[in-house]
Amino acid sequence: MQRRDFLTTSALGLGALSLTGCYKEEDKKSININRGRKVALKLATSWPAHFPIMGTGVDDFASQCGKLSGGSLEIKVYPKNILVPALQVFDTTSLAQIDAFHSGVYYWKGKNSAFSIFGGMPLGLTSEEMITWMKFGGGLELWRELYAKFNLYPLIGGSTGPQMGGWFKKEINTLADLKGLKMRIPGLGGEVMKKLGVNPVLLPPGEIFTSLERGTIDATEWVGPALDSMMGFAKAAQYYYTGWHEPGSILEITFNKNRWEKLSNEHQAIITSATEAMTGNMIHEFRYKNAKALQELPKEVQIKTFPKEIMDSAKIALQEVLEKESKKSEDFKRVLQSYNEFTALNKPWDDISTKNFLEIRG
């Protein structure tokens, strides 16, 4: 089409219009009250400055909040240890010493074991399924109810997508190969591995590579090809196992609840929309960068899948872990029940849609 045609075409005779104005007048009023009042918030993260995907994701989120609000909402991002130590962001926000944080939900199971379920479940839901449970299956309401006891208000702040099972110095062919293995693996995945004979070890990120290289540990999980490549694990371990223990880890942008409630409706809407956009973008970025990094792994790396014997045992071990936690905590039991109800609803559909399609595609 020529630009000239475009400019000279006359308007349609529109006739009588039945408008579906989706914008309500009362919303407009409540918004305008707060417009103009500038709000500055401090947000601390558990990642180094501009850390790929997670760190740059929260940078973009903050920048978006500024743009969307016409400059009235300024979120200052403080990388880990600048204002607050990486694993103190929960307490510091709870105490209103900062306004918000960006982190992984799996870090807070010491506060309440039920929180580990909001962070993701070994052998459980994928990112898309986790978010669907949160939004439509009651997960988010439960999360907010339990975080409210800490004066916190959580929003989904991204997801890593499916993670890999980890780097092993020796090939794993049978359950016996796992016995006594020292592996850096945290969370519920670590507890399952422990039941299979592994000795789960916790190490700060800066010490993992050296420990693996020197043989102080025999294996480590981290995230996926994109972030694992930066750690150099391929130089210290040859066998890279596919994932089972973190199929859909959820990250969070969590506010001090009193601070959240004092924000205008408009700023709340902006933050909510920006986190939703951020979550999709992070999943897509992880997919792309994992695919790229996988292509560029050294040739010596062998991609392996755990034998069925091990995964079957892991499923049994997981149920034992979940039963034990349910007996210890009413909260855990209640969140697990909601999670299981959604899983039961979701699985028949996923089996005949995504799973079936990926099999057909081959």
Place this chain on the structure above:
Amino acid sequence: MQRRDFLTTSALGLGALSLTGCYKEEDKKSININRGRKVALKLATSWPAHFPIMGTGVDDFASQCGKLSGGSLEIKVYPKNILVPALQVFDTTSLAQIDAFHSGVYYWKGKNSAFSIFGGMPLGLTSEEMITWMKFGGGLELWRELYAKFNLYPLIGGSTGPQMGGWFKKEINTLADLKGLKMRIPGLGGEVMKKLGVNPVLLPPGEIFTSLERGTIDATEWVGPALDSMMGFAKAAQYYYTGWHEPGSILEITFNKNRWEKLSNEHQAIITSATEAMTGNMIHEFRYKNAKALQELPKEVQIKTFPKEIMDSAKIALQEVLEKESKKSEDFKRVLQSYNEFTALNKPWDDISTKNFLEIRG
């Protein structure tokens, strides 16, 4: 934690701070220039008013734009045939008679055969993969370049997630069972089916059920359990086949390009963020409502998967269709090349992550 503790806790000694202000001063300036000027846009859709998921999704998008902009951006949604006929929204927006539309990209292959690839590919990428190709693999740039020739600027405006293969009155066991079958199936999927001996039929939505019930057609595809249930297909056909031809159909919110370029940076950012949030929300809503509707299908309905023989033939037929289109159109060839490059990058990663995980999960 007690509220009293929370209120009386003293602030941290924060010490010297190294701030990473992610908000740039120049952004703020450009935003404030346009603040206060109210913009009203007309957006027409190809769906009935408040049509489930797609229609309510665009309603929410419009409402969000109002909220995020503090009332300065008002998008009025016109359902199909109110202002513009359902399939005239492309031309009407191109001619600047309205400002924008919400529709499915697959409708416009008559304008340029390459557009069908942006709408989704039989046996191809899932929604998450399509969006990753768009954002990181060059798909969106190509889409915008080709739409610019029509004075249009497209944004991803949701996705249906994986669709079902359709409702059949008779069971399909061999390729021979497809010969001469009359099926309502549009797009590239229809062309593939044609090569397998099917007689693809186009019918307006209002006529599909009656045609199926009376046997004027033998089969029809539509979307998935949530929307198919509303059409009552289960009363007219017993065999419900799993999907292969629309694994990740992309919807669009597309603007008249001149109108888009005249919007302030802030309104562009608001619309972009709102479409990104909308896209995630729609995929999650489809997943949840499809799972619910599947559970509630009449017991007589039998879920079936096409035999491998048929899917193998469909893959060969698809390649023939794509080669033919590539010879006819440089645009089609170029978009297909970009799509194929991303597919080649993505598949090894998807095979060892999502696909492998769903197999392990069982």
